[in-house]
Amino acid sequence: MSAEIAVRTQGLTKRFGRHVAVNDLDLEIGSGEVFGLIGPNGAGKTTLIRMLATAEQPTLGHIYIRGQLLERNQTNAHLKRLIGYLPDDFPLYEDLTVWEYLNYFARLYELRQPRRRQRLFDVLELVQLTHKRRSSVASLSRGMKQRLGLARTIIHEPVLLLLDEPVSGLDPLARVQFRELINVLREAGMTIVISSHILSDLAELCTSVGIMELGYLVEKTSLQQLYQALSQQQIQIATLGDLPPVEQLLGQCPHIESWRVDPATQQIKAQFQGNQADAAALLRSLLAADIPIYNFQCIQEDLETIFLDKLDHKQVS
Numbered sequence: 077m078s079a080e081i082a083v084r085t086q087g088l089t090k091r092f093g094r095h096v097a098v099n100d101l102d103l104e105i106g107s108g109e110v111f112g113l114i115g116p117n118g119a120g121k122t123t124l125i126r127m128l129a130t131a132e133q134p135t136l137g138h139i140y141i142r143g144q145l146l147e148r149n150q151t152n153a154h155l156k157r158l159i160g161y162l163p164d165d166f167p168l169y170e171d172l173t174v175w176e177y178l179n180y181f182a183r184l185y186e187l188r189q190p191r192r193r194q195r196l197f198d199v200l201e202l203v204q205l206t207h208k209r210r211s212s213v214a215s216l217s218r219g220m221k222q223r224l225g226l227a228r229t230i231i232h233e234p235v236l237l238l239l240d241e242p243v244s245g246l247d248p249l250a251r252v253q254f255r256e257l258i259n260v261l262r263e264a265g266m267t268i269v270i271s272s273h274i275l276s277d278l279a280e281l282c283t284s285v286g287i288m289e290l291g292y293l294v295e296k297t298s299l300q301q302l303y304q305a306l307s308q309q310q311i312q313i314a315t316l317g318d319l320p321p322v323e324q325l326l327g328q329c330p331h332i333e334s335w336r337v338d339p340a341t342q343q344i345k346a347q348f349q350g351n352q353a354d355a356a357a358l359l360r361s362l363l364a365a366d367i368p369i370y371n372f373q374c375i376q377e378d379l380e381t382i383f384l385d386k387l388d389h390k391q392v393s
């Protein structure tokens with residue numbers, strides 16, 4: 077990753093009346109990152125993205141895009157050209173054809189001919205809608221409409237993409253297609269901020285994530301670090317025999333932090349910190365003690381479980 081900082085906020089705060097939607101937020105997003113913004117409903121993700129997109133004025137604090145300050149109460153036209161913003165409820169003019177729709181936005185961005193025409197073809201090709209260019213927007217599937225929205229967002233060749241919940245409501249295939257598109261844009265060098273509460277979607281896309289709650293950025297980390305810091309493995313053990321001998325061996329294992337017995341199934345669920353060889357050694361010791369094990373399973377928690385359980389975000393829908 078380049079050392080260049082694409083987005084920096086300092087003490088960024090947004091209040092709506094007495095309600096603080098974004099609270100004293102300091103954030104740095106490196107150039108070329110795909111930064112996932114995770115958080116439950118009402119955490120402040122949309123408000124943050126809207127401020128970055130200049131669609132909302134901060135109450136306090138500063139935003140720098142590629143080191144340049146977004147000036148309060150100014151048009152910031154030169155910085156706006158660097159930004160592509162896809163809101164979660166972006167407008168689609170359903171009566172227009174796909175070409176007319178994109179051409180309209182290209183003209184708003186003052187792209188001149190013949191470059192405009194070429195840019196439209198390039199973008200349509202990228203979002204795989206070239207064959208639909210004469211179709212009305214109304215006739216597109218939801219996934220196609222979302223790709224058209226993305227095409228509109230990148231028509232002026234921004235370097236920073238702000239995508240608010242771009243995959244919500246898409247079916248699994250459309251999500252995969254959208255993800256592939258994001259990867260292409262990332263490889264082309266764009267910095268991408270993408271919010272979602274569909275955590276598994278972000279997990280496959282992002283180089284780093286920020287977790288928001290109640291307007292605060294409570295965590296910013298690479299996805300790998302998040303897994304390492306927060307993920308714990310669990311080992312589930314079931315025996316046909318008595319539980320105390322199993323518990324005695326678990327107590328002697330240096331990689332077992334704690335365990336509990338599931339009252340419904342009588343399975344032991346142990347928090348495990350070791351690697352695969354450590355797990356194999358534990359299983360060997362159980363079998364060597366003649367314990368009639370019929371289930372021994374290592375489970376790595378996924379991001380969703382980590383998020384819900386460890387960070388205790390109860391509101392995620």
Ligand SMILES: Nc1ncnc2c1ncn2[C@@H]1O[C@H](COP(=O)(O)OP(=O)(O)OP(=O)(O)O)[C@@H](O)[C@H]1O
Pocket residue numbers: 092095096097115116117118119120121122123124273
């Ligand atoms: N224009 C507004 N006026 C008053 N309150 C607002 C306004 N916009 C947002 N809020 C409030 O600010 C808080 C943060 O809202 P925001 O939409 O940024 O959260 P979010 O994390 O994007 O949520 P979601 O995942 O539901 O989109 C919420 O409590 C919301 O009600």
